[in-house]
Amino acid sequence: QVQLVESGGGLVQPGGSLRLSCVASRSIFMYDMGWYRQAPGKQRELVAASSSSGSTNYADSVKGRFTISRDNAKNLVYLQMNSLKPEDTAVYYCKRAGDWGQGTQVTVSS
Numbered sequence: 817q818v819q820l821v822e823s824g825g826g827l828v829q830p831g832g833s834l835r836l837s838c839v840a841s842r843s844i845f846m847y848d849m850g851w852y853r854q855a856p857g858k859q860r861e862l863v864a865a866s867s868s869s870g871s872t873n874y875a876d877s878v879k880g881r882f883t884i885s886r887d888n889a890k891n892l893v894y895l896q897m898n899s900l901k902p903e904d905t906a907v908y909y910c911k912r913a914g915d916w917g918q919g920t921q922v923t924v925s926s
Contacts, residue, residue, distance in 0.1 A: 817915060818840050818841050818842040818912055818913075818915045819840070819841035819842075819915075820838055820839070820840050820841075820910045820911070820912060820915060820916065820917035820918075821838065821839050821917055821918070822836060822837065822838045822908065822909065822910050822917045822918065822919060822920040823836070823837050823838075823839075823920060824836040824837050824920060825907075825908060825920030825921045825922045825923075826921075826922070826923070827923045827924075827925065828900055828922070828923070828924055829924070829925070829926050830900060830901060830902060830924055830925075830926055831899060831900065832900050832924070833896070833897060833898045833899075833900065834897045834900065834922060835894055835895070835896050835897070836851065836894065836895040836897065836908055836910075836920060836922075837892060837893070837894055838851070838892065838893040838894075838895075838910030838917060839890075839891060839892050840891040840892075840893075840910075840912060841891075842891070843888075843891060844886065844888060844891050844892075844893065844912060845868065845888045846868050847868055847912050847913055848865060848866065848867045848868055848912075848913075849865070849866045849884075849886060849893045849910070849911070849912055850862055850863075850864065850865040850866070850910070850911045851863045851864045851865075851884060851893070851895045851908060851909070851910060851911075852908070852909045852910075852911055853904075853906035853907065853908045853909065853922075854906055854907050854909070854919075855903075855905060855906040855907075858906075860909070861875065862875060863875050863878055863882065863895070863908070864878065864882055864883075864884035864895060865884065866884045866885070866886050866893065872884050877903075878897075878904075881897065881898050881899045881900075882895060882896065882897050882898070883895070883896040883898075884896075893910060895908065897922070900922075900924045901924060902924045902925060903924075904922060904924050905922060905923050905924050905925070906921075906922060907919040907920065907921050907922075908920050908921075908922055
């Protein structure tokens with residue numbers, strides 16, 4: 817089992833940016849990593865994923881605005897979020913295989 821700890825969430829105005837970080841207690845080198853989000857009253861959804869081979873994919877709603885990246889040497893995964901919209905408000909979770917972090921709240925509001 818791996819411990820995943822997210823950070824970097826907060827309150828930001830529409831159009832602003834945030835960078836989320838996820839640090840894993842064990843290696844992420846051989847794993848696909850993902851960022852998910854869950855808004856109140858909605859199902860958890862995939863936002864962005866980074867495969868162990870280096871490929872990435874994004875939800876249509878964030879393409880061109882969000883970027884996932886990883887530092888395997890440091891067991892870190894990042895989610896750079898630009899041009900944030902109120903509909904991006906959610907708790908954001910990091911995932912490795914069957915393990916989840918505790919989440920970090922992102923609120924986009926003026």
